[in-house]
Amino acid sequence: MNASKGIASLLRAAPKAARKTNPRLRCVPLPSSPRRALHNASTRAAQAAAVPASEPALPDVPLSSNPQLAFPCLDSVEERTQRLNKRSMSGPEPSYTSGATESFHSDEPILLDWGGVLPAFDIAYETWGTLNADKSNAILLHTGLSASSHAHSTAANPKPGWWERFIGPGGPLDTDKYFVICTNVLGGCYGSTGPASRDPLSKQHYATSFPILTMHDMVRAQFRLLDSMGIDKLYASVGSSMGGMQSLAVGVLEKERVSRIVSVSGCARSHPYSIAMRHTQRQVLMADPAWTQTRGNYYNSLPPHQGMKLARQIATITYRSGPEWEKRFGRQRADSSRPPALCPDFLIETYLDHAGEKWCLEYDANSLLYVSKAMDLFDLGKGLQDATAQRRRENAGKLQGATTQQSSQDTCNLSLPDQPYQETEASAEILAGTRDSGVATDQLSEDLIKGMAPLRDIPTLVMGVASDILFPAFQQREIAETLRKAGNRRVTHVELGEDRSLFGHDTFLLDLEGVGGEIHRFLG
Template structure:
């Protein structure tokens, strides 16, 4: 049992952007550090699609978190100075209300009766969690990947609630390449006969669809440079090969299979579909009369750091430049950091030295 996880009830009904509402819903979150008497040292982290709220270890839950090397005493996000909150996205099965949750109206899991999910809903739910802790204004809002898009929505929908922002490997809108990949991932899940229009269980479960979806994701999270450097054309030893026709022969195939196996039963397929589609739908240009720049200019904060990676094919560097330009046009003092990490989109989870230097440097200057 995760003793560090806490739950924030959402207002009932909780209205969703695209229609419908949730009743009796909640989001899961964890905190580290101490909130100051003035309540002015809170840092909120919004996550990518699959992570939980367990960003780093604590006395209540000593298991390593997904950003363990980044958060803690004396680390880049220093819990001796900052009160750090990480909220699990609404719609995620890592503790928040999601398609796998029980619908109080029916006593059955929502499955596909869960209302259409937008990242604006994720942002609004996170804002409720923050204000429930008595925090009116965040010292800093950090958004990674999908969480970066949720962070833009948060600042747009809740003016004055954020002083500074760190944008990590994200985008103001999904580009066609990212939409195409996510569309294929969803198709792989939906075409698995065990998905059964969302009505699967542990005995009939869309393992194959989830496996293909995860492999597609991992391919796009890293860069061709890294694939070449790590695997080249190295073949598996004879005893490790899959001897069936067209079976696994190369090391890179085995690597993808390992990633898929660790993921398949650890994330609810319907939740994956909902969050994936929410990422496609998000578009800050909706708020700027069709212009990304005009949408971003509606966000008013004091300072921002926008970090991107030259090898990121999912959220390319020019999209980080757009965010920096828009926030600057809105009056924020913006630092733009372009990293050359070979790890692509996943660099923020892997290239900790460079990200720590950037993020820790920014926070130290506040």
């Protein structure tokens, strides 16, 4: 049947009233159609409201053997999109904030590891406790990917912080003894310079003209803050998750300026599984039309909140553990008296949906892209460190022209490979520890041993959690074993089994006794 005959056939089959009132074949269901009864929702009210006036509304579904499923989850997202669309017409996206902070401003440009330059930058920070006379009791606390500097409540911001129970008199970070400093990382969006900040040259938001960052760049910016405070040496560098990576980077970059290192649920180099999960989050986020159509320059229009919501849901899956969710949710449905739906139905689905919705507009999408990429690039191996040092020497001249327009040679020239990746290894070869490059696992470890040699004389606490799937416990064992092979005789390695913690990667936020207790003992 050709197209014209098919259309004619459909016209003959359609009710006359429908043909008369709707020449575009938008079939009208019978009044008794039960297609929305599943959730007692109104007929496409949200969908119709969310569609721009210039586009036709979604077509109604004709009478069929079974009722059309309702999609309240999509209706909710579309309603929110419409509200955001109306808001964006009256002004730019509001700034991301976690409350009052202190701010350090540097007018001195900073050269980044991959050749980018920031002519000036700000670092938001908060402090607790009192810095002693010789400034020897300072602890630098590093955050996870999406955390702000608000680790504990302050007089200016009494809202509980993300490590509220861990900081304070008598706590793991005892403010009767220590002066605790926590920053929002360079590239973040809670007061520190990041993609949402304005470029001093263009006066516009950096957006995706912001340069690629590394963990080491973030640490360099933090030490500019310490320099301004007159702190020559830290009592300790403490961090969990991404902060655990930064804490180790402190020992590599500034071994003479730190007396102790604590790394919880971190790694010495990013591994494929973690990179893959963060890549998936970025791809979902960048597929949001609000991001794709602007290539990340969305600050005066609609933010990519749908992509951010989905990215956060993926992240949440990696933050918690199967055992905990088995106990909390099991296979329980939100309402077992109703038929199953394609929208969130099981309790675990409703939890993920809520987690994504709650967070999707609290953190800048571009900061998520840049900071998560910095995590992927993290590798303390000697080979990468040497290559980075050489690149920094070659790019040092850029600091002289930091306030002028960059040349066209700085434009990103990355291209996708002509041929997709092809699997060439047999399972037996993989199990034997070989790579298609011919480099054996023990040789890769030797590179890491050389790279972590600067930490040889620094007492280090390394903690892992057996239920962590994002930074599995073998990665913390790798840190401890590598440090010992590098000659460090003061390595304390603790691994919390599932009998002590079921909270997966988020254990560092929740387990005051296990994580907090070990930190307290280590710091003395």
